[in-house]
Amino acid sequence: MRVTGRVGAHDLSFAGYTAAESSHSSNVTTSNPLDVPFLPFLSFESELDWVGAQAKDSWHWSTINSVVLGFDFEKVTSVSRSYTRTGDRTSPFSANSNKRTAGFYVENTLKLRDGRTVVAVGGRVDRITTETVDTPLKTNFTPSETTFTIFNPSLGIKHELVEGLRAHFAVGRAFIPAEASMLTGFTTTVVSGRTQISQGNPDLKPERSTSFDIGAEWTRPTTRFDVTAFRTVVKDRFISNVVVSNPAPPDPIILSVTNGLDAHISGLDVEAEQRLGGRVGVFANATHYFARKERLATGAEQDILNVPLNTVRAGVDVDFGRLSGRVSGRYVQGRRDNDFNTPGFPIIDYENLTVVDASVTYRLVRQHAIVLAINNVFDAFYYEKLGYPLQGASFKVSYRLGF
Template identity: 30%
Template structure:
């Protein structure tokens, strides 16, 4: 069952909006620990490094992390950089599955969903008493921070317990992930991999108040400590630097669902989130930068599913959103306006599900947004799904959609003042930016041949207007410092074809191969957009060798990509192979062996235009214990 395309449960094969899923079984099979790792093997998705820190955002169908909406149970999560969500900052012990919708096909989602939606679905508490604990230790061999091959460079702990009755039940989960950092030359000062400690704790309660009404509450706390070590060239020497960053995120979400006698369903959910960071940069032990940042986000979502009428199902809903940002460097505001900057918006949507015939389904929708700074905007959507052929277990299904995307400039792009004069540049926000808009076209087909073969082909085209970028071509000089700003610099186009083939010859084997061929173009200059590979390929092999032994192989390939439009240099293609072996020892106890980047493929750090893998080989071993019939 999937929920992201329409916010109502549908079988994935019958969903009118194409939805890709990272299942519970996939999370276990690959040993994914963060949202970034969970998404690594979705066909066509590109994980892109965040500038200046050890995190990753998502590029989807050529559109960047600012243009992809990331949700937890349908509610937004704070953008870690003030712009993009850092996918490394969400841990997975409380996650059931992750759903991905590409393109602006659904009226359910507004600003920031131009490229698509990633929705993390958490586990609902189960009845009875169940739980599990998993621990692992890993090494990067000679690249360990200590320089010792067998030192425990990576440590992982996951634990959860849940239980209760049908009417009242709860769940507690805890994750801890620590990494000592790494370097190809541990004897030097610089570390290509940061020392990081991440911790996340969540608690959930579900109360079935009446037969028609259910209430839920969730509290989450995330903490991170990050240490970077690098050098800065100050002629004639390279000066050692290090930067520390402490991050805290508090999240409170409440929800309620009521089913009326006529078949209508009202769903109300809200979230309050505070996200704080404190970073310090020291040069030769002397503090040069002391930065504090705080984001606050409030979001309320309401949806009413109306009773079905004559093969039609309609939904109406509203979203209210507020956010505020404050940031200082060395006691001085890094915003062009002193103090906090704020924005809020309200959005309404209407979406229908029309069953034209038993085989054909039409999903029209429209979304209205009124932003405190940019006024009103309408975004129509239309999707269609039809089963054009079926014989026994064989079938051919077509899907098509067209939708308008819309994104208002975030507070960073409009108000930030990044003063890196010591490095020779500044980045200044532009309060006069216009919103981005796009038109997204998707056309695909799914061919199922029994239970053994599935072939999924999808073509996409995104046309973007008023694309927001850092305008490098029109930098101005101030006292020898290059000053850049954000601007609506171009119209852009991204297009491509995504293919995915799944073969399951029997219950023991599953092979999944995917290839995406894509192109991007800045229509103002005629050049391709930087850091968008033309080719992305995935291969997954799952082998249930015995009843208690499972081997998982994941291969990821990324083709050549333009590193930077100014230099016109291209990064080389790369391929990595990951392994995960799980061995059941008793009905409740299992062991695992995980090898990331088996062949140690790693970029050449002396070539700044290379964008291949940062981390080399990592080997981890661990144990998992479950009780109470837990999976």
Template identity: 25%
Template sequence: MRPTLLNAALWIALGVPAYASAETPADAAVDVHDLATITVTATRTERAIADVPNTVDVIDRAQLDRELVRDLKDLVRYEPGVSVGSGTGRFGIGDIRIRGLGGNRVRIETDGIAVSDSFAIGSFSNANRNFVDLDTLKRVEIVRGPASSLYGSDALGGVVTFVTKDPVDYLTEGKDAYFGMKFGFESDWDGLFTGATTAFGGERWSGLVAVSHRQGQETDNQGDNTTAGALRTASNPQSHDGRSLLTKLVYAPSADQRFKLTIEGNEGTTETDVMHLRGFQPSTRATTLSLWGDDHQTRARLSLAHEVDALDAAFADSLDWQVYRQDSETTQDTIEERITATGAAQRREREFNFDQRVVGAEITLHKEFATGAMQHTLTYGLDFSRTELRQKRDGRAIDLASGRVTNVVAPDVYPVRDFPISETTASALFVQDEISLADDAVRLVPGVRVDRFELRPQHDPIFAEDNPGIVPADITETNVSPKFGAVWKFHGDWSLFTNYARGFRSPPYNDVNLGFTNLQFGYATIPNPDLRPETSDGFELGVRYASPAVDLSVAGFLNRYDDFIESGVVVSQPPQSPLLVFQSRNVAEAEIRGVELKAGVQLGEWADVLQGWSLRSAASWQEGDDKTANRPLVSIDPARASLGVAYDQERWGVELAGRFAEHKRRLPDAAQFAPPGYGVLDLLAHWDFAPGAAINFGVFNLADRKYWDWSDVGGVGASSLVLDRYTRPGRAIAMSVAVSW
């Protein structure tokens, strides 16, 4: 049944009052009105959301705790227009999509440092971007739409910024030490987690250490076929184990400046019994007896930052800079035991490794000045990073009868690299001016960024042996990305905002130089040194209203994309060539358009009897087309909305929150599965039961509804016999207990 509240949710909203838990810094309470919340990502300056010319979401620590956010999918649970896919086999959380664009076209960064790319090839190799422990964060900011003018190539679709905790978040006047612990449980994956945070401070020095650990099993779905084989719909058995560390040491030589040394790392291991791949395999005529996956992911970051609040120089009033190194690595081992088509017992061992190491520096400066009646805030700076990328697949096949070992594991002859060891260098200069006119009734925000991108593949014997005669290509690209935004406070609490932003994405290393040859199956992939950058033009127009009782923001957007890079385009086939040849090509012109709404109502502002009651809602409708092929884009989510009713007192509160989606309507292929619309209710509660002690509790999918998220099922056929494999969990509970001193 299609949810009846979807259209109604467009006009109502809930602004939940700030309520700091024991784990939430005492000074991190968020203004009850979203439009008053401060964002930094949208303009690289601290501005209230009401003063920025584009749509941005800010999710603070209190909200993360209150909504029991565990992973990226939980993070955007109530954020229509932003979605996160998840796999059903062994690889879990996938990419973040903003307004229909995802993958490496969305920049994800932690404290200004980009998270590693994703890379996937074949059935046993999938490096995702789920590298951040959300318990180490104090805030998440999501900028919707192209942001290349401030953040460069990776921000074609938008930006997700993770901001980690600082010592000052826990140390108030007269308090020079803090210690807190947090324990939790989540039934949908039998997950247990615990964490501890300690902070100390003095006149000049302060520090913070935060550690956490998680462990659990596979995430439930609503499939009930538990057999081993292709018809299995229940989740594959898994075990998860993860841990993280965040340490910061801050030295403040004066009240106006701080040096900040950060060491951060996280590690996760997942073991999977891939039961749905057991049995007879028609493509190889072999029978898989067992298939196990052992996946390991690590990220470590070292950075030194310097913030100066009062520089008092002709070129800047304030500045911040940082230098950093970050290492990210994904290693995936697959062990398969099978009976071959000839009846031989065989053990196959495959290894996949994706390693990305980056060093970089950035500096941002701010200068305020006046020209006549105009007030200016000039923001400018430099970004530089150098990244080394390594990827390799290796493996062997062992005949269990004779013990003979071979590196030929069809269709590969190991070891192989799908692109050569490569080094990329990205450097950029950006400048932005925020111009205030008519006593700040009008705010103009022009800006421009110049990026230079260099790709330098290295001599790689492994790649050369697998791709004879192919010479990897160098790439050098320079791009200029302008933007212009405006905010007009035209009547009391009403304002209009508009924004134009140019976006671009450099040709990625794996598309430029992706190559492998498979003689057994008669195909090859060749590099394309002539790829052009992907570009976009993004337009946004919206209206906002902010009063003590109501917050409202409605925006329409139109994004046009040119020269989309599509991997695996057939460029030659027999009899024209001996093999079927694939290559990445600039093939697509695309357009994505939509409308987004957020609103909040504080009912107590209208009547004393309603004191403590509030509403919140958000909604998104978007539509997109591949203009080259004249067909709908598969990445576009159906219309979605969230709606909640909450009651809050000083020490406790409760909320009934709903998530809604329409039936998926426009599909590029009628044979694809179109998930039905749904409405799912969640119950959230929080209670500060003692000084420095709090409980957060949630029941998700309260009515135990069977439903599918479109971001999880793209490409699944409507005739599939295992559709229930892709369902979201049924009724589940989650809770956390936090105490602090």
């Protein structure tokens, strides 16, 4: 629910929300012959609940200055349950948990030279508490609570060099707190006949990053082109599936998650848009990484997992009044990630992928519309994680009403 209004020079908005998500996973195949008589069987369930509130004030406090400030709060509750092949409850990998986030932010925008130069300065303070709680059947951890408070500033500048050509620059900080599963997770699996234990690390620190980008944007009535170079440096990066112990069989392999020393990525974004008359437009954007490295606790560097070397998106928009549509494609090349089907989860090269999506909207009267969306039009086989293929061709019809 959202309420908006204007009081003097203040544009105010207040919002509250709640959401719930549940998932159920079943084993349908197995490498363990003892599982075969029970297939398929429910192996895991999870529930996520969100509740939150937001308040924002946008205030034009002078002819050249405006400020946006706000406060938000969110609580996320996570519950998970694991089952044996016989249907009995067993200890889940992750403890039940909740995460509470309270944040305050402010950003002032200064417009000079009739808006040809724009400077935005802001910051956000977050206080995040992650708590693990008593979990049925999970006895290999101690419920605990961890709280982080952090300030993240930001600065952005746009400056018109000549008519239609703007330079832009931005710098800012961010952070990611550890999830409960990273702190307390514990599970035992059998991979290709070898027992493997994956355990959490209660001493994890949050990831912290500093990013900046610089570029130029050229615009004309029917054309837009933007080139941006960027660099991000991350401290205390989370590194998953680190081998803690790899003794000779039959003793288990032990994996965990740890903070890496650092990581750095740098690359180039290119965006282009072109109108071809009043009804057709084409667009494309590409991201190329010059470097995408993370340093391990051993001092060695490796590629950041599942970050592709190149990503290209392109498409066509058409608009014939009541009828409009879009066809877009995505090409991803140069990924590396873990092979979760091999003991020790070695890092391998992933296959490149191409996926095409399409949508058509037919507007009825006023705010009414019917939308047909087709995802993965050509039913391509692809995955973000090897062994976990994503959905093939899918169709969705929806009815939209705006007010």
